[in-house]
Amino acid sequence: MSSFSVTEPSAPQKWFAGTLVVLYAVITILPLLWIIGTGFKSPSDAIAYPPKTFFEPTLEGYVNLFTTRTRVSEEQLKEMGEPKTWYERLVRKDGLIIAGPSRFPERFYNSVIIGFGSTVLCIVLGTAAAYAFSRFKVPLKDDLLFFILSTRMMPPIAVAIPIFLMFRSLGLNDTHAGMILLYTAVNLSLSVWLLKGFIDEIPIEYEEAALIDGYTRFQAFYKVVLPQAATGIASTAIFCLIFAWNEYAFAVLLTSGTAQTAPPFIPTIIGVGGQDWPAVAAGATLFLVPVMVFTILLRKHLLRGITFGAVRK
Amino acid sequence: MLHSSIDRAAHATPPVLARRIRGLSDRAIAWIFVAPSIVLLLAINIFPLIWTVRLSFTNFRVNRPNEPVQFVGLRNYLNILTDKDIWLTMQATAHFLIWTIVLQVLIGFALAYLINKKFRGNDLWTTIIVLPMMLSPAVVGNFWTFLYQPQIGLFNYAIGFLTGADPSSFSMIGDTSLAPWAIIIVDTWMWTPFVMLICLAGLRSIPSSIYEAAECDRASSWRQFWTITIPMVLPFLMLAILFRGIENFKMFDLVVQLTGGGPGSITELTSINLKREAFEKWRTGYASAYAVILFVTVFGLASIYVKALNKVKQR
Numbered sequence: 001m002s003s004f005s006v007t008e009p010s011a012p013q014k015w016f017a018g019t020l021v022v023l024y025a026v027i028t029i030l031p032l033l034w035i036i037g038t039g040f041k042s043p044s045d046a047i048a049y050p051p052k053t054f055f056e057p058t059l060e061g062y063v064n065l066f067t068t069r070t071r072v073s074e075e076q077l078k079e080m081g082e083p084k085t086w087y088e089r090l091v092r093k094d095g096l097i098i099a100g101p102s103r104f105p106e107r108f109y110n111s112v113i114i115g116f117g118s119t120v121l122c123i124v125l126g127t128a129a130a131y132a133f134s135r136f137k138v139p140l141k142d143d144l145l146f147f148i149l150s151t152r153m154m155p156p157i158a159v160a161i162p163i164f165l166m167f168r169s170l171g172l173n174d175t176h177a178g179m180i181l182l183y184t185a186v187n188l189s190l191s192v193w194l195l196k197g198f199i200d201e202i203p204i205e206y207e208e209a210a211l212i213d214g215y216t217r218f219q220a221f222y223k224v225v226l227p228q229a230a231t232g233i234a235s236t237a238i239f240c241l242i243f244a245w246n247e248y249a250f251a252v253l254l255t256s257g258t259a260q261t262a263p264p265f266i267p268t269i270i271g272v273g274g275q276d277w278p279a280v281a282a283g284a285t286l287f288l289v290p291v292m293v294f295t296i297l298l299r300k301h302l303l304r305g306i307t308f309g310a311v312r313k
Numbered sequence: 314m315l316h317s318s319i320d321r322a323a324h325a326t327p328p329v330l331a332r333r334i335r336g337l338s339d340r341a342i343a344w345i346f347v348a349p350s351i352v353l354l355l356a357i358n359i360f361p362l363i364w365t366v367r368l369s370f371t372n373f374r375v376n377r378p379n380e381p382v383q384f385v386g387l388r389n390y391l392n393i394l395t396d397k398d399i400w401l402t403m404q405a406t407a408h409f410l411i412w413t414i415v416l417q418v419l420i421g422f423a424l425a426y427l428i429n430k431k432f433r434g435n436d437l438w439t440t441i442i443v444l445p446m447m448l449s450p451a452v453v454g455n456f457w458t459f460l461y462q463p464q465i466g467l468f469n470y471a472i473g474f475l476t477g478a479d480p481s482s483f484s485m486i487g488d489t490s491l492a493p494w495a496i497i498i499v500d501t502w503m504w505t506p507f508v509m510l511i512c513l514a515g516l517r518s519i520p521s522s523i524y525e526a527a528e529c530d531r532a533s534s535w536r537q538f539w540t541i542t543i544p545m546v547l548p549f550l551m552l553a554i555l556f557r558g559i560e561n562f563k564m565f566d567l568v569v570q571l572t573g574g575g576p577g578s579i580t581e582l583t584s585i586n587l588k589r590e591a592f593e594k595w596r597t598g599y600a601s602a603y604a605v606i607l608f609v610t611v612f613g614l615a616s617i618y619v620k621a622l623n624k625v626k627q628r
Contacts, residue, residue, distance in 0.1 A: 024442065129349075291448055
């Protein structure tokens with residue numbers, strides 16, 4: 001674009017716009033940096049007034065996140081001798097000993113299993129359905145597509161009652177399998193709509209050529225279409241994963257013990273005497289940072305993902 | 314086009330080869346590919362929905378399975394629609410919906426407009442602004458209760474620093490007059506980037522030739538903004554409002570973690586209220602009727618809105 005173009009903003013305009021946007025970005029990122037920072041604060045630094053921007057970093061929050069601790073008397077503490085590990089030493093400082101591991105790793109693991117399990121299912125079912133919707137004359141196509149989208153409009157709580165009853169009678173309450181099926185159903189609308197958009201963009205001539213060369217439909221699908229749609233499938237998968245990862249309403253209603261995911265668990269982390277904010281922040285950091293990384297990786301497809309493919313750049 | 318080329322190829326080849334080319338018929342493949350998804354959605358979305366509708370006409374309670382279930386007709390529906398507390402809940406939801414949409418549209422559009430000035434590094438800053446949107450609302454909402462603490466919270470400290478007020482003199486979550494704004498602020502913080510991204514796509518879709526033509530006609534930049542920019546971005550903006558409207562009508566996770574509906578029931582949005590009826594008071598039949606009313610409301614409003622949106626698009 002030439003420098004005389006009327007649509008190119010002038011230098012002062014750019015400066016003005018840039019300053020305002022950077023200001024907003026700094027304000028908006030501050031709470032996130034605060035979460036990460038609080039994870040490395042000692043409990044007393046975390047609740048200091050005025051709030052501390054600079055502090056001596058400690059891993060106490062992370063130790064507290066992964067362990068349960070009990071208070072012991074000083075004599076008992078002396079009898080136990082010198083602490084053997086660095087984390088023992090951190091805990092002993094407050095007159096506590098480590099009683100055992102916390103439930104956080106299990107909850108995190110549940111999130112991983114359920115997130116990845118539902119994502120894989122969602123992609124397999126979604127790719128097949130999207131391919132059919134994109135390439136074949138499916139009867140009532142528009143109605144089916146709208147039906148798939150409309151399942152997203154339901155408030156989760158509204159269908160939670162019968163799902164709760166249904167899962168209870170099937171023995172799926174509080175199980176990985178139940179949650180994987182549920183999250184697959186929740187994210188299927190997203191996966192079908194997004195993937196249909198991506199497959200629509202692949203020229204149909206490739207498959208025609210393959211069919212004429214003697215490929216069957218299935219062969220044409222997985223040897224020609226799938227490789228072409230790989231980027232689209234990957235970004236759809238990340239969206240499904242993030243949404244399953246973040247889901248809270250179903251998780252809090254349908255899981256309590258064995259299959260509970262991290263989002264309902266993290267807010268319940270309580271220390272000795274009040275909420276243990278550094279531990280909560282440590283848990284939140286471990287939970288949120290992977291999503292931030294994925295968001296940065298996805299930035300080109302972000303708009304498409306969050307609008308179900310309605311807006312493409 | 315596809316069919317004809319396959320058919321032509323099939324007719325021109327011997328029958329054995331033709332069968333190999335076509336394999337299963339397209340129709341069969343289409344059904345094999347679509348059926349699993351439809352079955353899953355029927356089982357986990359539609360079946361429960363029908364069950365909800367059925368339960369809504371009864372006095373069933375999950376925690377009392379041995380009591381006889383009675384058909385009560387429309388009594389649940391009448392009770393809900395004449396319940397004052399439910400109308401208060403609806404008002405709280407409307408307040409939340411309207412203000413989050415207004416704020417997110419204004420700030421989101423302004424940001425998109427500024428980013429579209431293409432200053433250096435705009436991509437990087439856009440990515441940073443977008444981050445809150447993808448995070449878990451429950452986990453983030455929980456952490457915001459820490460930022461909102463009267464004495465030690467960062468938010469109160471920042472407000473105190475800027476306005477000179479005493480940071481311990483107000484509690485965003487504890488004060489009845491502030492709590493509705495506490496949830497609006499966090500939701501706006503999280504979701505403004507969503508509106509911003511959609512507006513940005515809208516702004517970037519406007520061909521620069523239109524502005525050049527307007528410049529030739531000596532239209533002022535103010536005039537260009539109102540007669541070119543706004544009308545061209547409007548369909549995008551309306552789509553953003555649709556998404557935000559539906560999502561915030563369903564709002565549950567963020568607010569439950571932030572205020573839990575309190576203080577009192579000032580921030581008890583419909584989903585939270587419904588959860589209370591269904592999973593704390595265990596009034597299953599009543600809650601089912603409530604769920605049906607909510608679903609019909611959101612579906613009805615969305616359909617009307619989509620009609621309006623299509624009209625704007627056609628212009």
